């Protein structure tokens with residue numbers, strides 16, 4: 001899949017549940033703010049800025065797996081990291097939900113420990129969003145014909161690529177079907193955004 005499709009899924013992966021949660025259970029956000037006074041200062045009590053920040057982290061996470069491919073959008077931009085990661089097998093270890101979780105946890109721990117950007121305990125929510133974006137990349141790759149073999153690496157891998165829809169409905173990268181799939185999260189995002197804005201207080 002192309003980076004645009006992954007970015008679209010990454011943005012929607014976190015925004016859709018956030019908009020739904022805020023709309024239906026605003027107290028969740030209140031509880032979260034009460035627990036994390038740091039966040040209140042940063043977002044001036046505005047939930048929408050908080051959601052945009054979560055979307056930014058999810059968007060970043062959606063690019064990371066393709067660091068294992070020299071020609072990918074992210075590899076061309078993060079040359080220093082991709083210098084090492086380009087030697088990894090494409091759709092191998094970086095395309096694992098477990099590796100995604102471990103990397104997100106390590107980043108969370110580093111940010112929390114060193115208080116980078118003034119972030120402390122509440123940082124976990126950003127790296128959870130980062131993991132969501134990464135996971136959305138893996139799920140969308142599992143819509144393609146070749147699927148994924150290493151999504152549970154290092155626990156186990158499968159011989160054949162696994163998909164989340166029947167093989168007959170899977171799509172090829174850069175095809176007309178991919179364009180249709182690309183539009184899907186964008187439409188969802190807009191619907192949820194409008195739905196959220198309709199009676200925002």
Ligand SMILES: [Zn+2]
Nearest residue numbers: 065066137141
């Ligand atoms: Zn990929």
